[in-house]
Amino acid sequence: MTLLRARGLSLRFKTIRALDDVAVDLWPGEVLAIVGESGSGKTTLLNVLSGRIAPDAGTVWYTDPEGEEHDVHAMPAPALRTLHRSDWGFVHQDPRQNLRMNVSAGGNVGERLMARGARHYGNIRAEAIDWLTQVEIDANRVDDLPRTFSGGMLQRLQIARTLVTHPRLVFMDEPTGGLDVSVQARLLDLIRTLVARLGIAAVLVTHDIAVARLLAHRIAVMQRGRVVETGLTDQVLDDPQHAYTQLLVSSVLQA
Amino acid sequence: MTEGYNFAYLDEQTKRMIRRALLKAVAIPGHQVPFGSREMPLPYGWGTGGIQVTASILGSADVLKVIDQGADDTTNAVSIRRFFAKTAGVATTTHTADATVIQTRHRIPEKTLRDDQIIVYQVPQPEPLFRLESSRVETRRMHGLADYGLMHVKLYEDVARFGQISISYDYPVLVNQRYLMSPSPIPAFDNPKMDRMPALQLFGAGREKRIYAIPPWTEVRSLDFDDHPFRAINAPEPCGLCGATDSYLDEVITDDHGGRLFVCSDTDHCAERRSAGHIGKDGFAEAAE
Numbered sequence: 001m002t003l004l005r006a007r008g009l010s011l012r013f014k015t016i017r018a019l020d021d022v023a024v025d026l027w028p029g030e031v032l033a034i035v036g037e038s039g040s041g042k043t044t045l046l047n048v049l050s051g052r053i054a055p056d057a058g059t060v061w062y063t064d065p066e067g068e069e070h071d072v073h074a075m076p077a078p079a080l081r082t083l084h085r086s087d088w089g090f091v092h093q094d095p096r097q098n099l100r101m102n103v104s105a106g107g108n109v110g111e112r113l114m115a116r117g118a119r120h121y122g123n124i125r126a127e128a129i130d131w132l133t134q135v136e137i138d139a140n141r142v143d144d145l146p147r148t149f150s151g152g153m154l155q156r157l158q159i160a161r162t163l164v165t166h167p168r169l170v171f172m173d174e175p176t177g178g179l180d181v182s183v184q185a186r187l188l189d190l191i192r193t194l195v196a197r198l199g200i201a202a203v204l205v206t207h208d209i210a211v212a213r214l215l216a217h218r219i220a221v222m223q224r225g226r227v228v229e230t231g232l233t234d235q236v237l238d239d240p241q242h243a244y245t246q247l248l249v250s251s252v253l254q255a
Numbered sequence: 256m257t258e259g260y261n262f263a264y265l266d267e268q269t270k271r272m273i274r275r276a277l278l279k280a281v282a283i284p285g286h287q288v289p290f291g292s293r294e295m296p297l298p299y300g301w302g303t304g305g306i307q308v309t310a311s312i313l314g315s316a317d318v319l320k321v322i323d324q325g326a327d328d329t330t331n332a333v334s335i336r337r338f339f340a341k342t343a344g345v346a347t348t349t350h351t352a353d354a355t356v357i358q359t360r361h362r363i364p365e366k367t368l369r370d371d372q373i374i375v376y377q378v379p380q381p382e383p384l385f386r387l388e389s390s391r392v393e394t395r396r397m398h399g400l401a402d403y404g405l406m407h408v409k410l411y412e413d414v415a416r417f418g419q420i421s422i423s424y425d426y427p428v429l430v431n432q433r434y435l436m437s438p439s440p441i442p443a444f445d446n447p448k449m450d451r452m453p454a455l456q457l458f459g460a461g462r463e464k465r466i467y468a469i470p471p472w473t474e475v476r477s478l479d480f481d482d483h484p485f486r487a488i489n490a491p492e493p494c495g496l497c498g499a500t501d502s503y504l505d506e507v508i509t510d511d512h513g514g515r516l517f518v519c520s521d522t523d524h525c526a527e528r529r530s531a532g533h534i535g536k537d538g539f540a541e542a543a544e
Contacts (some may be wrong), residue, residue: 077401085404100408103417107408114411115404121414123482143415 001063003028003169003201009048009058011225018044019055020225024203028168031195031202033216033233035209035248041225042205043173049203050090050171051080065168084143085115089162093174095154098161099146105132105157106142112165131160135190154181156190163194170195170202176211188214209252221245263343269293271481273466277308277457280468285430286398287381292464296338301331301463302360305377309358312373312457313339320354324486325362325503325520329416334362341410349523363445365502366453367525370471376439378460381467382435383427403435406478414483423488429476430469438475443486445505445544449475494519495537497528 004026011019018041022104026032034042047053049060062070064087072080084090092098099108109128110118118124129139134157137149146154155175162170175191176184192215195202206212212219213233220230221244229242240246261267269291276290277284295303313319319339323331327349336347349356351364358375368374384394387405396402406427413421426443430436438446439458449456449469456469469475479485490504495516502524505516516537519525529538 081400081402102409103412106415107411110411111408112405114407115402119407119479119481121411122482124411124480125415 001028001067002026002061003030004049004060004062004203005069006049006060007058009045009055009060011044011048011053011055017041017225019048019058022058022222022225022227023193024049024220024227026169026201026203027227029199029201030218031204031216033204033206033212033219035206035212035219036222037207037248040222042222044225045222046171046173046203046205047188050084050088051075062169085112086165087168089165089170091158091162091168091170091175091179095146095151095158098158099154101146104145105137105149108146108157109161109164112161116165127164131164132157134194136174137185139229152179152187153166155179155187159191159194163198163200164218166198168201170200172202174206175204176206176208184211191215209237209249221248260342262315263313263339265293265307266294266308269284269307273307273311276466277311279469280457280466281455281470283434284469284473285428285434285436285467287411287465287467289464290466293459294483295461297334299462300379302335302358304459304463304466305358305360305375305461306335306459307461308375308457308459308466309335309339309356310343312375313343313345313356313366315343315345315353318348318353320348320351320357320523322362322364322521322523323360323447324505325364326522328522334340341501348443350527351523361442362520363441365499365519365521367448368452370453372454373500374452376441376453376456376458378437378439378458378465379462380425381437381458381460381463381465383425383435398434401433403429403478406411406435407480410478410480410483414480420479420483422470426485427478429478431473434475435478436467436469436475442488442503443477443485444489445486446475446477446485451475490517492517493535494525494528495535497525497533497538499525499528 002025006024009019009022036042048055054073061069062072063069106125106128109131110124113124129142132142133139137153137156176187216233219233219236220227223244229245237249240249273290276288280288295306306494321332321336323329335468339345342345351366356373360377387409388394410420411522424442425440426435426446428436428438451472453471457473477485493500494504496518499519502519505520507516508519511518
């Protein structure tokens with residue numbers, strides 16, 4: 001049974017077709033990368049899948065742990081909000097969008113726990129410290145404000161904050177964008193380890209083919225709002241069928 | 256009663272509008288109901304919200320008590336009491352037990368209120384989340400979805416920084432297990448009195464144009480952590496005048512050599528105890544006169 005299933009998604013911004021009859025299947029524990037150039041509708045697709053933007057046409061179904069399917073866009077707002085802070089997670093390209101910059105690192109990680117009803121300070125703090133360690137942030141920085149953190153640390157803090165409630169599904173929008181290459185490599189390694197260990201399913205938006213190859217099981221290539229090619233990552237990247245995919249793969253610089 | 260005013264100053268249409276808001280507020284405990292706050296003959300921050308609520312519930316048989324920081328004899332209390340004596344001709348009192356309507360700023364009387372009394376709070380800022388979330392659209396959504404994790408983040412930060420929850424007044428409460436509410440700037444010491452209080456509690460915020468209420472016998476819980484439970488903070492000494500150990504105390508500086516005196520903030524409570532013969536270490540035998 002799919003975890004997330006979308007059919008016939010269409011969305012226009014005035015004259016621009018941001019999404020044009022897009023279908024997506026995501027299975028439990030699977031990482032799906034959505035690649036394509038800027039403006040191809042990747043982020044729009046992510047926002048529609050996560051219920052943040054309503055499509056003009058089409059439906060997104062989410063299967064809850066009890067095996068029941070929910071139409072994401074027909075859900076009442078409280079249910080969607082609950083989903084977003086428990087079963088789902090969203091990792092932004094800019095961690096400042098997600099973090100509270102005037103709240104300590106521990107408070108940032110603990111917020112989702114408290115929103116879910118955790119009321120024991122000691123446990124919340126212990127779990128926050130545990131997660132900071134897991135994302136390789138020194139435990140004695142738990143009371144520091146995020147603005148004293150470097151860009152890579154902020155991104156790792158955001159990941160800790162998102163994963164603390166053990167979501168089943170994480171949406172990631174260019175999680176390594178804006179970071180330098182060595183920090184990127186470390187972060188990718190961390191995401192890959194965590195996702196594999198926790199069995200999290202993820203929809204990953206990236207323009208970086210290398211990121212997709214490293215993290216994703218399956219890949220969907222987008223061009224002008226359409227999914228032009230989809231398949232297993234290695235298959236798509238090693239033997240691209242569509243002309244646009246061939247162009248995309250051949251334009252990667254070889255180091 | 257002075258001629259030329261409608262009973263209790265406000266016109267009847269305004270009173271009806273406020274009563275409608277009050278009924279809605281009582282029906283949804285802790286929920287902030289907007290109302291068309293009027294200009295009153297006193298500045299914002301002096302109790303314009305409380306005075307409008309009092310004006311709309313006051314009847315000619317009511318007995319009014321007004322306190323400010325627990326005291327019956329401060330400017331704010333005296334002028335509001337005189338205002339209603341003048342415009343409504345109602346009887347006024349300083350004795351908590353004799354009053355049917357009590358308007359208050361910053362305190363709840365020490366004497367337990369009865370189910371035939373109404374307490375009206377003056378509220379400067381009705382939104383408990385306003386320091387944490389500046390957007391009213393967002394705070395309304397949070398109230399709508401009962402999404403109060405943010406308030407606990409504030410408590411978490413307090414414990415992480417100071418080792419305890421450091422809010423000493425306006426301590427946030429959850430009403431009837433649903434709405435997060437600001438109890439107005441009463442000391443945290445008074446919070447437990449709100450829980451299942453027999454009297455009806457009404458809150459009026461004039462500048463912010465909001466009314467909210469707690470019906471009698473409603474559960475009011477101060478937010479806390481399981482391992483850092485809510486505790487009422489009070490001065491570590493008994494009252495210097497009446498020797499009370501269970502009332503909220505004000506610290507009064509008596510000289511410039513570090514001399515200080517702790518006295519009951521509730522003047523009526525203190526006077527009653529003294530006339531019953533209780534004398535503190537700085538007190539004098541008043542009852543013997």
